[in-house]
Amino acid sequence: MIAITAATGTTGRHVLRALAAAGHDVRALVHSPPRLDEARSYGASEAAVADLTRPDQLDTALEGCDALVHIGPPMDPREITMGQNVLDAAKRAGVGHVVLMSVTHPQLEPLLNHQSKLAVERHLLGSRLPFTILQPMHYMQNVDVADCLRTGVFRQPFSLDRPLSFVDLADVGEVAATVLSDPAKHLWATYELCAADPLTGYDVARVLAGAGGTDVRAEQVDVRDTLPKDAPDYTVDGFIRLATHYDRYGLLGNPNVLRWLLGREPTTLAQYARRELGTG
Numbered sequence: 001m002i003a004i005t006a007a008t009g010t011t012g013r014h015v016l017r018a019l020a021a022a023g024h025d026v027r028a029l030v031h032s033p034p035r036l037d038e039a040r041s042y043g044a045s046e047a048a049v050a051d052l053t054r055p056d057q058l059d060t061a062l063e064g065c066d067a068l069v070h071i072g073p074p075m076d077p078r079e080i081t082m083g084q085n086v087l088d089a090a091k092r093a094g095v096g097h098v099v100l101m102s103v104t105h106p107q108l109e110p111l112l113n114h115q116s117k118l119a120v121e122r123h124l125l126g127s128r129l130p131f132t133i134l135q136p137m138h139y140m141q142n143v144d145v146a147d148c149l150r151t152g153v154f155r156q157p158f159s160l161d162r163p164l165s166f167v168d169l170a171d172v173g174e175v176a177a178t179v180l181s182d183p184a185k186h187l188w189a190t191y192e193l194c195a196a197d198p199l200t201g202y203d204v205a206r207v208l209a210g211a212g213g214t215d216v217r218a219e220q221v222d223v224r225d226t227l228p229k230d231a232p233d234y235t236v237d238g239f240i241r242l243a244t245h246y247d248r249y250g251l252l253g254n255p256n257v258l259r260w261l262l263g264r265e266p267t268t269l270a271q272y273a274r275r276e277l278g279t280g
Contacts, residue, residue, distance in 0.1 A: 002180060003027045003062055003095075005052060005086060006071040007044060008035045010141055011101060011169060015069055016042045018173030022181055029061050052082035058089035065090075067097040067180055072120060075113055075238040083120030087127050097183045098131045099176055100124050104165075104192050104253045106135065111245055112238035132179050132186045137167040137194040137253045140269055143204065145276040149212040157223035157239075158247035160201030165194050165253045168267035175261045194253030195266040204269065211273035 002019060006012040007028030019026050020043025027046040028039035039047040050061035052073075062068065068090050072079040083100075090098055106118035124131050148154045172193055179186040199207065205218035223243040227236060245251070258266045267275075 001025050001027055001046070001065045002067045002069065003029055003065040004044075004069040004071070005029045005050075006031075006073060007039045007047070008042070009071065009073075010139070011071050011136075011172070013042045014141075014169035014173040015071070015101075015176045016044060016173075018170070018177040019069075019180065020044070022177035024177070024180060027061070027065060052085055053078055055085050055089060058085055059092060062089050062093040062095060065093060065095055067099065067183065068095050069099045069101065069176060069180075070120075071101040072116065075235040076116075077232075077234040079113075079116040080119045080123075083116075084123050087120070087123055087129065091127055091129055096130060097180070097187070098124060098129050099179055100131060100133045101172075101176075102133050102135045104135045104137045104194060105251065108245065111241055112234070113242065130183070130187050132183070132188075133190040134172065134175060134179075135190065135192045136169075136172050137165045137192075138251060140166045140168045140195075140267070140272045143208070143269070143273075145208060145211070145273045148205075148208050148216055149214055149277075152214065152216055153219050154201065154205040154208055154216055155219050155221045155226075156201045156204075157221055157226050157243040158201075160218045160220050162246060162248075162250040163198040163200050163203075163252065164246060164250050165198045166269055167193050167195050167258065168272050171195070171258060171262060171267050175258070178261060191257050191261065192253050193258045193261075194255050195258065195268060196255040197268050198250075198252050199269060207269050208273055211270055211277060211279070 025045045028044035029050045036047040102117040108114045201218040209216040
């Protein structure tokens, strides 16, 4: 049995679907009862509610699990605490393999979400738990293809001239399933997961236009305008730091590791866009 945290989130549901498609029994851990049926719809064989800030709930949630995929909540001030709690519970439960979903270049100290991921990586390294760390790049799923084609605008909260690397979460899920299908081959590894096409905002707009057969223009917006009005200060600060860093430096990675793990070329943004539109 493989447990997965944040099983119905953007990352979690892609990983859960891939694990189920590969024939794994998966226990989906979710934060509220309404998410239980959703987790089962993605292929979970079991689903349970577990508050990652409550160690007592985690002991029960991980009982009988051979492996764990941990996905921390993005831009949450409690992410480090949650990660440490889950890893400690995994050790108590005798989990034999932890797959930690981190981020490419977690050592970027100005970025709050990278700080949190790095702290959880450190805790895992000190736990003596057998592990594989996955470090995905910026998600293609952050690009809402249908909305961009409907409005004719691709918006991003940093420089349209700054290149950014991407990765398709379907590829990330496939890698997680590969790792957990042959864990001995991937023990103690840290894998950067990145597609092969770094793109500026203008490039993204051109790719979307080509996939949809319509004009799409790129537009830079204020990061504050992309966040919910009730977003907590920590989250607002985190996204401002992220946009500021991307605006100045971008974020780039190398596709060689992902290409090797997939046994094929990583999905491109054009392929992702066509798949989202049902034309690929």
